[in-house]
Amino acid sequence: QVHLVESGGGLVQAGGSLRLSCAASGRTYRPVAVGWFRQAPGKEREFVGAINSRGSTINYSDSVKGRFTISKDNAKNTVYLQMNSLKPEDTAVYYCAVDIDRPWAAAEVGNDYDYWGLGTQVTVSS
Numbered sequence: 001q002v003h004l005v006e007s008g009g010g011l012v013q014a015g016g017s018l019r020l021s022c023a024a025s026g027r028t029y030r031p032v033a034v035g036w037f038r039q040a041p042g043k044e045r046e047f048v049g050a051i052n053s054r055g056s057t058i059n060y061s062d063s064v065k066g067r068f069t070i071s072k073d074n075a076k077n078t079v080y081l082q083m084n085s086l087k088p089e090d091t092a093v094y095y096c097a098v099d100i101d102r103p104w105a106a107a108e109v110g111n112d113y114d115y116w117g118l119g120t121q122v123t124v125s126s
Helices: none
Strands: 002-007 010-013 018-026 033-039 046-051 058-060 068-073 078-083 092-099 120-125
Touching: 002 092, 018 033, 018 092, 018 120, 033 068, 033 078, 046 068, 046 078, 046 092, 058 068, 078 092
Parallel strands: 010 120
Antiparallel strands: 002 018, 018 078, 033 046, 033 092, 046 058, 068 078, 092 120
């Protein structure tokens, strides 16, 4: 069992920045890939980005590429999502998730992930 907690969300003006954190606890001794997803009201869950266990593969959706950056601190069991140049369309609840079965991948499909956090709200005002 892996427990995930997202933090760092909030209200920011367009063009601003936020850094989200995803802290893992529980069975964190095994390598995992970590993904970030988001869901806006009335919309389906959307892939944002993902990083594999070694940090050697990082994928981003086209909508955030060049603006968002994923990094990780293995000592803290934490993955970060640095979000710059935020736009109103980035408004959503952001979730992190771990993929236990494919730690070498940075999967873009939500169903590939095994454990999810409860999410953190990001609101970007225009």
